[in-house]
Amino acid sequence: MDEIIAKACQSCGMPMNTKADFGTEADGSLSKEYCTYCYQSGAYTDPAITIDEMAEKGGAMLAQLYEIPPKNAKEFAREQLASLKRWAGREVPLCASCGMPLARDEDAGTEADGSRSGTYCTYCYRDGAFTEPDLTKAAAVAKYAPMMAARLGMPVEKAKGMVEQYLSTLPRWQG
Incomplete structure (x- = not known):
C-alpha cells in the first residue's frame, strides 16, 4: 500500500488517514481494512x-x-x-458522497441507464448524476452538521468537526 487512501476501519469505524492509523497484516504490511487499535500482525487485538x-x-x-x-x-x-x-x-458499501450504508437495493442511486449504482445512494445520485452537482465539501459539512447535531444532541460546532472528519474518508471529497 504505497499511497494512503483515507478510509474508515471495518471494525471500529475510526478514520484512517495516515500510515500510523492502519493496522498490520501477519507479514508486516499495512491492513487495507483495519486500524492499528483493532488489528495487529494479522489478528484482531481483542478477538472476543x-x-x-x-x-x-x-x-x-x-x-x-x-x-x-x-x-x-x-x-x-x-x-x-x-x-x-x-x-x-x-x-x-457506503455512499462515496455522504457515507450512507447501501445495505438494500433501494438505498442505491441510479445510473443513466436505470441500473443501480454501487457507489452512491439515492439521495446523492440519480440518473447517472449527482443530485447536487455543485455541492462542495464545505457546503456538505454545513448541510449535514446541523442534522447531526440535532439527532445526537451535540453542539453544532462539534458536529461540524465530526462531519468534516468523516467526509474526509469518502471518495467524493478526497483529492
Missing part, C-alpha cells in the same frame, strides 16, 4: 469483543470528543458498527 462492547467504547470516545450525551453516542456508535465488515459479516 462484542459489537455492544465496541459500541460502549466507541460511544464513550464520541461522547468525550464531540460532547454527545453518552446514551446517544453509544446508540450512534452501535448503528455505525452494524454496517462494518467485522460485525455485518460482509463489507456493506
Whole structure:
C-alpha cells in the first residue's frame, strides 16, 4: 500500500488517514481494512469483543470528543458498527458522497441507464448524476452538521468537526 487512501476501519469505524492509523497484516504490511487499535500482525487485538462492547467504547470516545450525551453516542456508535465488515459479516458499501450504508437495493442511486449504482445512494445520485452537482465539501459539512447535531444532541460546532472528519474518508471529497 504505497499511497494512503483515507478510509474508515471495518471494525471500529475510526478514520484512517495516515500510515500510523492502519493496522498490520501477519507479514508486516499495512491492513487495507483495519486500524492499528483493532488489528495487529494479522489478528484482531481483542478477538472476543462484542459489537455492544465496541459500541460502549466507541460511544464513550464520541461522547468525550464531540460532547454527545453518552446514551446517544453509544446508540450512534452501535448503528455505525452494524454496517462494518467485522460485525455485518460482509463489507456493506457506503455512499462515496455522504457515507450512507447501501445495505438494500433501494438505498442505491441510479445510473443513466436505470441500473443501480454501487457507489452512491439515492439521495446523492440519480440518473447517472449527482443530485447536487455543485455541492462542495464545505457546503456538505454545513448541510449535514446541523442534522447531526440535532439527532445526537451535540453542539453544532462539534458536529461540524465530526462531519468534516468523516467526509474526509469518502471518495467524493478526497483529492
